[in-house]
Structures are given as C-alpha cells and as structure tokens.
Amino acid sequence: MEHQVRCAVLGLGRLGYYHAKNLVTSVPGAKLVSVGDPLKGRAEQVAREFGIEEWSEDPYELLEDPGIDAVIIVTPTSTHGDMIIKAAENGKQIFVEKPLTLSLEESKAVSEKVKETGVICQVGFMRRFDPAYADAKRRIDAGEIGKPIYYKGFTRDQGAPPAEFIKHSGGIFIDCSIHDYDIARYLLGAEITSVSGHGRILNNPFMEQYGDVDQALTYIEFDSGAAGDVEASRTSPYGHDIRAEVIGTEGSIFIGTLRNQHVTILSAKGSSYDIIPDFQTRFHEAYCLELQHFAECVRNGTTPIVTDVDATINLEVGIAATNSYRSGRPVQLDVSRAHTSL
Numbered sequence: 001m002e003h004q005v006r007c008a009v010l011g012l013g014r015l016g017y018y019h020a021k022n023l024v025t026s027v028p029g030a031k032l033v034s035v036g037d038p039l040k041g042r043a044e045q046v047a048r049e050f051g052i053e054e055w056s057e058d059p060y061e062l063l064e065d066p067g068i069d070a071v072i073i074v075t076p077t078s079t080h081g082d083m084i085i086k087a088a089e090n091g092k093q094i095f096v097e098k099p100l101t102l103s104l105e106e107s108k109a110v111s112e113k114v115k116e117t118g119v120i121c122q123v124g125f126m127r128r129f130d131p132a133y134a135d136a137k138r139r140i141d142a143g144e145i146g147k148p149i150y151y152k153g154f155t156r157d158q159g160a161p162p163a164e165f166i167k168h169s170g171g172i173f174i175d176c177s178i179h180d181y182d183i184a185r186y187l188l189g190a191e192i193t194s195v196s197g198h199g200r201i202l203n204n205p206f207m208e209q210y211g212d213v214d215q216a217l218t219y220i221e222f223d224s225g226a227a228g229d230v231e232a233s234r235t236s237p238y239g240h241d242i243r244a245e246v247i248g249t250e251g252s253i254f255i256g257t258l259r260n261q262h263v264t265i266l267s268a269k270g271s272s273y274d275i276i277p278d279f280q281t282r283f284h285e286a287y288c289l290e291l292q293h294f295a296e297c298v299r300n301g302t303t304p305i306v307t308d309v310d311a312t313i314n315l316e317v318g319i320a321a322t323n324s325y326r327s328g329r330p331v332q333l334d335v336s337r338a339h340t341s342l
C-alpha cells in the first residue's frame with residue numbers, strides 16, 4: 001500500500017479517544033479519516049477536535065465505508081466479536097483492543113473469519129511494545145539471566161472503572177490480568193499449562209452484583225517448567241502501578257517503576273517524587289508504537305507480533321483463572337496447540 005492507511009476509530013471512551021489522538025500525532029503511516037461512537041454528540045465532538053470531516057453515531061456504518069482501509073475497535077469488550085466479523089467481511093484491516101471477546105467460542109469464530117478473509121487482526125497487548133518490556137525480552141532471549149524460571153507481575157489500577165465498564169469487562173482476570181498472562185508467555189517464550197485463581201472484594205462492594213472482585217491472584221505454571229504469579233488490583237490510590245520481575249537461573253530483571261519524572265523533591269518534610277498517574281501516561285510510547293506497527297503491517301502485508309491467535313490463548317488462560325477462582329480448584333490447560341508468536 002503506497003498511501004497512508006486510512007483509519008477509523010470506533011469507540012471514543014477512555015482509550016479510544018487516546019488512540020485517535022495518537023493516530024493523528026504519532027503514526028505517520030496512518031491517517032485518521034473517521035470516528036464513530038453511539039453516544040450522542042461524542043463522534044462529532046472528537047471529529048471537530050481532530051479536524052476530520054467524517055463521523056458517525058452508528059459505528060457499523062463505518063465498517064462498510066469503502067473509503068476506510070482499517071478500523072481501530074475500542075468499544076466495550078462485549079461488542080468486539082460482532083464488529084471484527086463485520087469488519088473482516090468488508091475487507092477492513094483490524095486493530096482491536098484486548099480482550100478479543102468474552103467467550104472462547106466467539107474468539108474461535110473471530111479467528112476463523114480473520115483467516116478466511118485474510119485480513120490482519122492485531123490485538124492491543126501493548127506491553128509487547130513498551131520499551132522496558134521489549135528490552136527485557138531482548139535481554140532474556142540473549143541469555144543475560146540464564147534460563148527464565150519465574151515470572152512475577154502485577155497490575156494495580158488507580159481505582160475501579162465505572163460499573164457500566166465492569167458489567168461488560170469479563171471480570172478482573174479477563175480484563176486486567178490478561179495483560180500479565182500475555183507478557184509472561186512472551187517474555188518466557190512458554191505456554192501456560194495450569195492456573196490457580198484467587199480473589200476477593202476488598203474495597204468496591206458494588207462488584208458483587210457483577211460476580212467480579214477488585215483484588216486477584218493467579219498462580220501459573222508453564223510448559224517450560226517455569227512458574228509465576230500475577231496480581232491484579234483495583235485499589236492503587238497513589239497511581240497506576242505496573243511492575244514485573246523475571247527470575248532466571250543466572251540473574252533477574254526488574255521491569256517498571258513508579259516514578260513519572262526523573263525528579264525528586266527534597267524539603268524539610270522529607271523527599272518525594274511524582275508517581276505515574278494513569279495507564280495512558282504509563283503506556284504512551286507503547287500505544288504509539290503498537291499503532292505504528294499496525295500501520296506498517298497493513299502497508300507491507302506482514303503479520304503483527306500479536307494477533308487474534310495469541311489473544312485467544314490469553315483469553316483461555318483468563319477464563320481458566322476465573323473458573324479456578326470460582327471452583328476453588330486449579331485448572332489445567334491443553335498446550336498441544338502450536339506455539340504462536342513465542
């Protein structure tokens with residue numbers, strides 16, 4: 001493809017607005033040509049802000065628009081499956097946020113459609129593009145810590161998302177810990193064979209009506225013999241706290257930091273520094289790099305480093321962790337599938 005990839009962003013909420021902005025400012029291979037959101041006035045407002053002439057309050061209309069090469073789907077997770085299938089049937093190249101869908105059946109149907117139509121389907125596991133995680137991956141692959149044998153990761157959100165989001169999110173293991181399952185598989189180059197999920201509501205009683213928890217732990221085992229643990233929390237009032245550690249036979253790698261700037265304030269009261277406030281700040285570079293990668297894959301006809309195939313495996317792990325939490329028993333996973341991007 002010689003021209004810039006003509007993109008439409010569907011869903012302009014917490015993250016969709018941000019993806020639209022990044023497309024305009026930081027992705028030279030792509031051009032934002034349209035935006036869609038059913039919330040009255042939202043699409044028009046965003047279109048005006050970014051100087052775009054086209055918008056729609058019916059995102060499905062955009063899936064059929066011949067002037068659009070690619071769609072960036074950032075709508076509630078429960079709508080992803082249907083949208084991907086319609087986008088693929090219309091020959092649109094697809095970037096979709098994680099998780100791919102909420103059920104494995106739908107994930108598999110989506111993957112079949114993507115394969116049948118030959119379109120690209122990149123999924124928003126942006127940690128693979130974050131400079132710190134990417135550097136850790138290069139160092140692990142170069143043998144700097146020997147054989148990786150333990151993954152420890154946590155995702156602590158500043159606070160709980162609104163009830164309307166929780167309702168469509170699939171629960172904390174599928175919505176939140178899924179980022180750690182993906183990056184753990186990627187960093188260790190191994191598939192997860194067993195999960196044991198645990199969780200409790202510590203601070204957000206409203207989650208009970210959605211069968212969700214605000215604090216979770218998953219103990220995981222890999223086919224390489226490695227193990228790990230993944231914590232997720234919706235109570236991190238100090239900021240967005242994402243860190244990980246990979247322990248190897250010859251050393252260890254720490255990934256992430258709380259610091260937002262390389263500045264420390266010293267006064268008679270002591271010292272302090274700013275903490276990363278939100279996911280948009282923590283992963284700004286990763287969000288730009290994943291969209292740049294997507295645009296390049298569309299232009300060159302190459303396969304992205306993270307697709308619906310990995311997303312389906314990550315979802316399977318998230319569902320198993322949820323089932324394990326509910327049943328109180330570990331759940332085994334079938335890893336006979338071919339290793340994908342690992």
Ligand SMILES: NC(=O)c1ccc[n+]([C@@H]2O[C@H](COP(=O)([O-])OP(=O)(O)OC[C@H]3O[C@@H](n4cnc5c(N)ncnc54)[C@H](O)[C@@H]3O)[C@@H](O)[C@H]2O)c1
Nearest residue numbers: 011012013014015016039059074075077079097098099124
């Ligand atoms: N990769 C990440 O770090 C990350 C972070 C946040 C959210 N997400 C994912 O992004 C997706 C959106 O999350 P969010 O936090 O931006 O949600 P949100 O609720 O803030 O925004 C969703 C937007 O989609 C619109 N919408 C609702 N139904 C729609 C439909 N049928 N078609 C089109 N638009 C519709 C809503 O009006 C809203 O503006 C979710 O799948 C979520 O899991 C990923």
